[in-house]
Structure formats: C-alpha cells, structure tokens
Amino acid sequence: AQTVTQSQPEMSVQEAETVTLSCTYDTSESDYYLFWYKQPPSRQMILVIRQEAYKQQNATENRFSVNFQKAAKSFSLKISDSQLGDAAMYFCAYRSANSWGKLQFGAGTQVVVTP
Amino acid sequence: IAGITQAPTSQILAAGRRMTLRCTQDMRHNAMYWYRQDLGLGLRLIHYSNTAGTTGKGEVPDGYSVSRANTDDFPLTLASAVPSQTSVYFCASSDRAGGPYGYTFGSGTRLTVV
Numbered sequence: 001a002q003t004v005t006q007s008q009p010e011m012s013v014q015e016a017e018t019v020t021l022s023c024t025y026d027t028s029e030s031d032y033y034l035f036w037y038k039q040p041p042s043r044q045m046i047l048v049i050r051q052e053a054y055k056q057q058n059a060t061e062n063r064f065s066v067n068f069q070k071a072a073k074s075f076s077l078k079i080s081d082s083q084l085g086d087a088a089m090y091f092c093a094y095r096s097a098n099s100w101g102k103l104q105f106g107a108g109t110q111v112v113v114t115p
Numbered sequence: 116i117a118g119i120t121q122a123p124t125s126q127i128l129a130a131g132r133r134m135t136l137r138c139t140q141d142m143r144h145n146a147m148y149w150y151r152q153d154l155g156l157g158l159r160l161i162h163y164s165n166t167a168g169t170t171g172k173g174e175v176p177d178g179y180s181v182s183r184a185n186t187d188d189f190p191l192t193l194a195s196a197v198p199s200q201t202s203v204y205f206c207a208s209s210d211r212a213g214g215p216y217g218y219t220f221g222s223g224t225r226l227t228v229v
Contacts, residue, residue, distance in 0.1 A: 009155075033215045045205065045220035052215055091157055095215075100165060102148065102173065103207075103218055105157040 002027040004094050006106035013082045014114050020067075021077040021109045023092030031097035034068065034075045039108075040088040048090070051075065053097070079111070087113040117142050121206050121221035128196050128228050136191040136224050138206035146209040147189040148218065149173075149181060151202040158205065164189055196228045 003026045013019035025034070036048040051059045051068050058066050063083075067076045079086055092106040122137045140147065145166045150158040150173075160173030164183040178200060180192045189208075193200055203225050207218035 004157075006157075035217050037217075043203065043223045045207075045218075047217040050215065050217060093217075097215075102160055102163060103158075104160070105150075107155055107157040 002029075002032075002094050002096070002104055004092055004104055004106040006092055006109050008109045009107075010110040010112065012112045012114060013079070013086075015082055015084065017082055018078060018080045019082055019111060021079075021090055021092075021111070023075045023077070023106055025073050025075065025092075025094050027073065027094065027096075029096055029098075032101070033095045033097065034066075035093040035095070035103070036064070036066070036075075036077045037091045037093060037105075038086075038088045039091065040085075045091075049077070082111075082113050084113050084115070087111055119206055119208055119219055119221035121204075121224050123224060124222070125225040126227070128193075128226060130197055130228055131195050134193045134196055134226070136193075136204055136206075136226070138189045138191065138221060139187050140189075140206075140208045140219070141187065142208060142210075142219065143186060144208035144210050144219070145186070146211060147183065148207045148209075149179070149189070149191045150205045150207065151175065152205060152223070153202050161191065161204075196226075198228045200226065201228045202226060 034051045038046045063080045089108045095101045119140045148163045149161040162181040167186045206221040
C-alpha cells in the first residue's frame with residue numbers, strides 16, 4: 001500500500017517570500033500521479049498542481065512549482081511571492097496510474113502568511 | 116454551475132441515530148468517492164464507486180454504507196452514528212476511475228455526533 005507523508009504540520013511565511021512544503025511517498029509502482037491541493041478556510045478543496053511520474057520536467061503553475069525527485073520519492077511544493085490568499089491547508093496526494101487508482105492524501109501542512 | 120452539491124452543510128446528530136449525507140454531481144463523472152477529514156490524518160477514503168451500479172470499500176469503511184443507483188447521486192449512510200464519526204465529510208468525483216485526473220470536491224459536510 002502506498003503512503004504519503006507530510007512532515008511539517010505548519011509553516012509560516014512572510015508576504016512576498018518563498019515557502020517550500022515537503023512531501024514524501026512510499027510506493028513500489030513506477031507509474032503514478034502526484035498532486036497538491038489547497039484548502040482555504042472556506043473548506044473547498046482546490047487543485048493547485050499536478051505531476052505525472054513519467055515526466056522529468058517539474059510542473060509549474062504561476063507562483064506554484066514542484067520539485068519532483070522520483071528516486072527519492074519526494075514531491076515538494078514551492079510557493080513564490082507568497083500572498084495573504086495563500087494561507088490555507090495544503091495536502092499532497094498520490095494516485096496510482098492503474099485503472100482503479102484512488103487519491104491518497106498526506107496529513108496536510110497549514111501555511112500561515114504574515115504581513 | 117457544474118460541480119458537486121453536498122447536503123447538509125453541517126449537522127449535529129445524536130449517537131445511535133441514522134443519517135444519510137447526500138451528494139449529487141452534474142458533470143456526468145463516472146467515478147465518485149467519499150472521504151472523511153480529521154486533523155492530523157488528512158483525508159481518508161471511506162467508499163468509492165468506479166461507475167454507476169458498483170461500489171467498493173476504502174480505507175475506513177466500517178460504520179458506513181453507500182449506494183450508486185445512477186451516475187449523479189452517491190449518498191453515504193451512517194446506520195448508527197458513534198462519536199468517532201465526528202468529522203468533515205467530502206464527496207468527490209472524477210471523469211474516470213483512473214488516469215491523471217484530480218478530483219472535483221464538494222464543499223463538505225461537518226458532522227458532529229454527540
């Protein structure tokens with residue numbers, strides 16, 4: 001069974017600065033997908049970024065980028081130029097590429113943005 | 116607006132009572148899921164349905180049941196609620212059961228069992 005570990009319960013960052021959230025996962029599969037979701041106080045789950053394991057190039061979405069290290073089974077999220085609206089819980093998630101793969105989530109990292 | 120509707124938004128329930136959380140999607144997605152969110156544990160899969168007419172057990176299925184009579188609806192039933200079922204429940208859907216797709220989530224139901 002796969003597991004997803006987020007070792008940072010909370011991270012604090014000042015506005016305009018950069019913060020990196022860590023995520024590691026354990027799997028014996030070679031083909032899978034990784035995701036970062038954002039959950040603001042509204043409770044809505046918002047997909048931030050997605051990475052296919054077969055792609056070596058790291059995914060980027062505006063101020064959000066990932067550092068995907070397949071051999072190390074690491075998938076960190078970097079938030080650049082942090083904004084107050086980035087304050088939220090962030091979840092790392094894994095999904096197998098097989099036909100019935102389900103999203104498996106880490107415990108989450110709370111990001112606090114200070115002015 | 117296309118998406119997932121969950122009801123109720125929140126509920127306080129007496130222990131031992133039966134409760135059905137409703138979930139409806141209008142995107143014609145094949146796969147649907149129920150998760151519970153608990154602090155420090157993230158989201159854990161309760162039950163899933165890869166397509167209408169089929170269901171399966173997730174990581175934490177005990178005390179819960181689901182049905183998938185049609186594509187759009189995926190209700191979650193607590194037959195006899197217990198305090199450990201106090202949680203935030205999310206319904207989600209995906210166009211297909213597999214593939215590189217993320218899920219679309221509902222807004223969640225906060226359930227408190229007293």
